[in-house]
Amino acid sequence: MNKNEQEQASLQRDEVEVVKKAVVTVEDVPSPSLSTIPLDQTNFDEYETEKKALHRTILTQINQTERILADLKLQKLLAEADFPSLVEAFCEFTQDKAEISNTAKAQLEDYVLFYLLYPLKEGSLQKTSDTRIWQAKHFFIRYQTNASRITLEIKIPVTNTRFESTYLPLFDFDLHKMTTSVREEEVMKLIQLWYSKKVFSRSQLSLINYDLNRLLANIKELGFVVQENFLDNTLVLDRSITSPVTITAPILDQIFIVLMENPQYDLHKLGETTYKIVLDHGQTLQFEENTEQAALILFSNNRKRSILDFFTHYPFLVPLLIV
Numbered sequence: 001m002n003k004n005e006q007e008q009a010s011l012q013r014d015e016v017e018v019v020k021k022a023v024v025t026v027e028d029v030p031s032p033s034l035s036t037i038p039l040d041q042t043n044f045d046e047y048e049t050e051k052k053a054l055h056r057t058i059l060t061q062i063n064q065t066e067r068i069l070a071d072l073k074l075q076k077l078l079a080e081a082d083f084p085s086l087v088e089a090f091c092e093f094t095q096d097k098a099e100i101s102n103t104a105k106a107q108l109e110d111y112v113l114f115y116l117l118y119p120l121k122e123g124s125l126q127k128t129s130d131t132r133i134w135q136a137k138h139f140f141i142r143y144q145t146n147a148s149r150i151t152l153e154i155k156i157p158v159t160n161t162r163f164e165s166t167y168l169p170l171f172d173f174d175l176h177k178m179t180t181s182v183r184e185e186e187v188m189k190l191i192q193l194w195y196s197k198k199v200f201s202r203s204q205l206s207l208i209n210y211d212l213n214r215l216l217a218n219i220k221e222l223g224f225v226v227q228e229n230f231l232d233n234t235l236v237l238d239r240s241i242t243s244p245v246t247i248t249a250p251i252l253d254q255i256f257i258v259l260m261e262n263p264q265y266d267l268h269k270l271g272e273t274t275y276k277i278v279l280d281h282g283q284t285l286q287f288e289e290n291t292e293q294a295a296l297i298l299f300s301n302n303r304k305r306s307i308l309d310f311f312t313h314y315p316f317l318v319p320l321l322i323v
Helices: 003-022 043-078 085-095 102-116 119-122 184-193 202-221 249-261 307-313 313-318
Strands: 133-135 140-147 149-155 169-172 179-184 234-242 266-269 274-279 284-288 297-303
Touching: 043 085, 085 102, 102 140, 102 149, 102 202, 119 202, 169 184, 169 202, 179 184, 184 202, 184 266, 184 307, 184 313, 202 234, 202 307, 234 307, 249 266, 249 274, 249 313, 284 313, 297 307, 307 313
Parallel strands: none
Antiparallel strands: 133 140, 140 149, 149 169, 169 179, 234 297, 266 274, 274 284, 284 297
């Protein structure tokens, strides 16, 4: 080997040693702690936070959309339902914790009310700007709900502008039991507003009585059990009612004058304080004089009429019932 070859071989050995000294393995490097790693994770953390927030938003939107869709399906079913199905839905969805939107609940109430008020549609029945008030030909109807119960209140336009009419809670419906009752004290108030306070006329009250009886007939057809009441003119009047009036001699004198002027009427004294008024068609009214909360025994001789109809037909007898 000449001199040049020897120098070149020596140079290659030196280069190999340098490379050997430069090559190290992972195990040769000491493991640093996380705090010593020069890595900025700010962007990664923001991404993770944003991703989780977006996921929550998507889940919320899915849940809201599913509820909206379910509510729309419910509204569709309500629009297609018959009255028994509406009653069932009303009892279910008017509970405090029921899963139903305010829109669907209002829609359900509207459908039920329309069935209840259906006979009045011929008189241009319509809703007012107040969603709970309907306007019929002769009066306004407002409804209140409490669980499966509905109360119908009526307000009659007044003929005397000095007075202001108020709503009278007249009908109580229990949709769970399918029963209806009429508040008799409110019927008495109707008679009082007409006869004593002159808030509206007798003819006006007769028209109202006719419409209210149309409602009663419809309510029965819908399947409600209607309790005996002062409004129903489909039954024979043969009952006793308690009057808040103490029937005194001045009241009797006023009635006696009318009886004397009409040959079809008569007054019989059955006892010391017991009287019977005989009217046309064999109808009678019996009562006790000078008795607090006197019992008035009414007999219509198989004629179908209500308490309201009876006293509006014989207004001279109203002082026996109304102060």
